[in-house]
Amino acid sequence: MNHPAAELSPRTSELVAQTAEFVTETVIPYEKDPRNEAHGPSEELRLELQAAAREAGLLVPQLAEDLGGHDLNHREMAAVFRAAGYSPLGPIALNIMAPDEGNMHLLHKVATPEQQERFLRPLAEGTIRSAFLMTEPDGGAGSDPGMLATSAEKDGDDWVINGRKSFITGGDGAGFGIIMAKTGSSATMFLADMNTPGIAIERVLETIDSSMPGGHAVVRLDGVRVPADQILGELDEGFRYAQVRLAPARLTHCMRWWGSAQRAHDIAADYACKRHAFGKPIIDHEGVGFMLADNLMDLKQAELMIDWCAGVLDSGAPGTAESSMAKVAVSEALFRIADRCVQILGGTGVTQDTIVEQVFREIRAFRIYDGPSEVHRWSLAKRIKRERLAST
Numbered sequence: 001m002n003h004p005a006a007e008l009s010p011r012t013s014e015l016v017a018q019t020a021e022f023v024t025e026t027v028i029p030y031e032k033d034p035r036n037e038a039h040g041p042s043e044e045l046r047l048e049l050q051a052a053a054r055e056a057g058l059l060v061p062q063l064a065e066d067l068g069g070h071d072l073n074h075r076e077m078a079a080v081f082r083a084a085g086y087s088p089l090g091p092i093a094l095n096i097m098a099p100d101e102g103n104m105h106l107l108h109k110v111a112t113p114e115q116q117e118r119f120l121r122p123l124a125e126g127t128i129r130s131a132f133l134m135t136e137p138d139g140g141a142g143s144d145p146g147m148l149a150t151s152a153e154k155d156g157d158d159w160v161i162n163g164r165k166s167f168i169t170g171g172d173g174a175g176f177g178i179i180m181a182k183t184g185s186s187a188t189m190f191l192a193d194m195n196t197p198g199i200a201i202e203r204v205l206e207t208i209d210s211s212m213p214g215g216h217a218v219v220r221l222d223g224v225r226v227p228a229d230q231i232l233g234e235l236d237e238g239f240r241y242a243q244v245r246l247a248p249a250r251l252t253h254c255m256r257w258w259g260s261a262q263r264a265h266d267i268a269a270d271y272a273c274k275r276h277a278f279g280k281p282i283i284d285h286e287g288v289g290f291m292l293a294d295n296l297m298d299l300k301q302a303e304l305m306i307d308w309c310a311g312v313l314d315s316g317a318p319g320t321a322e323s324s325m326a327k328v329a330v331s332e333a334l335f336r337i338a339d340r341c342v343q344i345l346g347g348t349g350v351t352q353d354t355i356v357e358q359v360f361r362e363i364r365a366f367r368i369y370d371g372p373s374e375v376h377r378w379s380l381a382k383r384i385k386r387e388r389l390a391s392t
Ligand SMILES: Cc1cc2nc3c(=O)[nH]c(=O)nc-3n(C[C@H](O)[C@H](O)[C@H](O)COP(=O)(O)OP(=O)(O)OC[C@H]3O[C@@H](n4cnc5c(N)ncnc54)[C@H](O)[C@@H]3O)c2cc1C
Pocket: 099, 131, 132, 133, 134, 135, 141, 142, 143, 144, 166, 167, 168, 169, 170, 207, 209, 216, 365, 368, 369, 370, 371, 372, 374, 375, 378
C-alpha cells in the first residue's frame, strides 16, 4: 500500500500509518463476518468495529479534540481516509462513513451549541447513527433539488413536516435525521429524532451496494411535528447548507473509495503475478500488464485530484466547482480501476472470494450519489458559459 506522506506533519503521517495497520490487522478479518448483510453491517458489528477503533485512538480522527478526534484539515483527512478505505469496513470502524461524516461536518458548521450537544456529540461517540433526508420519490427532489416537494408549515411554536424521502442511507436504525423541507419559496433543514411520531420507514431498497449500515430507505413523513429549536441553523437556509455539506462530503467519498480501489488493484496485481496462462504469468501478457499500468495512472491522478480539492477547501473556499470536478474525475477513474481488477481476476473477479467484487459494486453506486456525473458536468458547463459571458 502506498500512502505518500509528503507534506504531512509527522503527527499525521503517524496517524496514517496507524490507520493502515489497524485496517490490515483488525478490520480486514471482519470482512468475512456473517454480520455483513445485504443492507450493510449489522448494528452489533458496527458497534464492535467502532469499539476497536476507539481503543486504538482512531475514532472520528477529523473532529476537534473535545469530540475525541485529532482536528484534521482536509489534506490530512484525505490521507487518513484513504488509508481507512482500504477496507469498506474501515470507514465504519473509524466512524467516518456516509452519511454520518457529512452530517457531523454540517452540524459542526451550522448547529447551535445546544443542537451540537444533543445530536453531534452522540454521533461522534458512535452511540447513534444519523440520516440525511433530501432525495424524494414521485417526481420530487433528485438531481434537481429545486423540485423539493416535502413541506414544513408553521403551527404555533412548532413546524409540521409532510412528504416522502427516498434512498435515505442509514435511515433504518438512525437515531436522528436532517430533513430538508420547503418553507415557502425557500428550504429549511430540520433535526428530528427518527422515532418522532409520523416518521416511518416504508421499506429498505435492495441496491447494488452493501457497505452502508442500514442500507437505503424510503421514508414517509406524515405530520412530523418538530419544535422551532430543531431548525438546523437558520430558517430558509436549507439550499445554502446543502452546499456546505455536499462539497466536502463528495470529496470524502472520493477519499474512502480511493482506498478500496487501491486494495482491488493490489489484489489484482498479486493475482496477475502468480497466475499463469499460455506459459507465463498473466502480468507478462501486455493486455493484463497494461491494465495494471492504467490502474496506477488512474490511482495517482485521482489522488492528486483529491489532494488538490482538499487544499482548496482548506483555503476556506467553498470548493463547489472543484469538488464537482473531483467527484466526476475520481469516481470514474476508480470505476475503471475496479472494472479492470474484476477482469484481471477472471472468473474469481465476479465471486465473493475477494473484496474486488464488492468494491466494483460500491464504486458503481458512487457514480450516482452525491450528484451523477452528468449533473456535475452540466453545472460545470453552466459555470464555463457564465464566466465566458462575463469576460466578453
Ligand atoms: C446508494 C445511494 C445512496 C444515496 N443516499 C442518499 C441519502 O442518504 N440522502 C439523500 O437525500 N439522497 C441519497 N441518494 C440519492 C442521490 O443523491 C440521488 O440518487 C441523485 O441525486 C440522483 O437523483 P435521482 O436518483 O432522482 O436521479 P434523477 O434525478 O432521476 O436523474 C436520473 C439521471 O438523469 C441524468 N440527469 C439528470 N439531470 C441531468 C442534467 N442536468 N444533465 C444531464 N443529465 C442529467 C443523470 O444521468 C441521472 O443519473 C442516494 C443514492 C444512492 C444511489
